[in-house]
Amino acid sequence: MSRRGRAQLAIVRREIRSLVGSPTGWVVMGGAVAAVLGIATLSAPGGYQATAVDLLVVLEVLVPAVGVALGYRAVLHDRLSGEWAVHRAMGVRPRTYLQGVFIGQVTVVGLVIGGSLTVATAIVAAGRARPVAFLASSPAVADPTAMLWLVGLSIGYVVPIVALVMLLSVWAQRRRDAIVGAVVVVGLVVIGLDAAAIVTAVPLPVMVVLSPGAGYRTLVLTVGVGLSAQGPVTAALLGWATWTLVAVGVTLRRLGARP
């Protein structure tokens, strides 16, 4: 393995262990899993599609909240403690370091969200209503595709969220800044960007590009659940890609200029 690959793998492992090894991490992850499984249990009799729609509402808030709660300190701690300076002096490039942190965070948050949704799918399989034959044969009730799409798209939603969290972690000068910034990021992603787009009456595709949360909703409702036939899927994916690339680019630039 190349030196860069070895260093990056070490950074990924460290990030994963930092996240899963902290008591705060367990509380956050436990809370997220409990919320997903609780809703799945309550919604299971309605079948896969109904459960996916019920979960979507919660996941729009839960994914950014978990991402921010687990990740806002990662780069910030390394900067404030001098560990980032030690990394750089050892010849670790900002890109290698950020990729390692990014992959580690996406892995953990993705596993928490994806894992709990996979279990939720099993709960629906076991608990969906069976007595009415025509309901049981309806794709909305009996076809698990909606839930499987929800799993995949939720993991995808983790990517722009983690990119924004890393930007926050590099931007903050102190822990207090990071906590304030965390609230702002969650607020923006969950409500703010949607609200701004609605107030300014921008067309739906533009709104979906501007708001990662709206993009997630669009993708789940269009591709996953199939409730919306003509949602701007391409715009949603473009929005995610843009948010991710811009956030990572600004993070890299800012991190490279600081000891």
Next chain:
Amino acid sequence: MTVTAISAVGLTLTRGGRQLCVDCDLELPVGELTVVVGPNGSGKTTLLQTLAGLRTPTAGRVVHHVDPPLGYLPQRPAFRAGFTVAETLEYYRQLAPAGGRASVPALLERVGLGGRADDPVDGLSGGMMRLFAVGVALIGDPPVLLLDEPTGGLDPQMRDAIVAIVSEEREGGRAVVLVTHGLGAIDPLVDRVVVMGEPASVTVGAKDTLCEQTGTGTLEGLYRQLTEVGP
């Protein structure tokens, strides 16, 4: 012949709009110990970070004539919680280009933390944390060591341990740069001195030459003379 590990040419540093040094030339030869001294806030840490390549100078340039890694000790080192002392050092060994020749246990033994391998790294005392951070700086066999206040806040035994390590590294052919206020302990080892006075006056030279020019016999006397801090 003197071999230079790091050189700075026409270096100008500013922080918060204040000039710390102007058009300063500096060479850090291998096998020599250079000490950076100056009053609090004179820019010693900024200079060290610039030499390490962590900061971009306002003007001028820093040239590294050696390949990474550079061993760097931050002023107030701390490490991520949730890992043991040995795990943290192993992590840094994996980041080093050659993986580091010294084994983790051997290095911990060297910095006096052989019995602490399985302790949580965030549970080390301030002094032990500093010793450990010196171990981290050494892990990749760096040709250059840049140490910010390595003896700050240490008891005499720990301070002596750090001074002994610095001496061995210098003898082993590394270029060592120290920022320190503990001048007495390292005085006999020092080859070159960078005195950062105010405002932005920087004096650079061989210790013996500067002592001769100023008529002082010790590093502390030289420091007091050049920074005009009377006894």
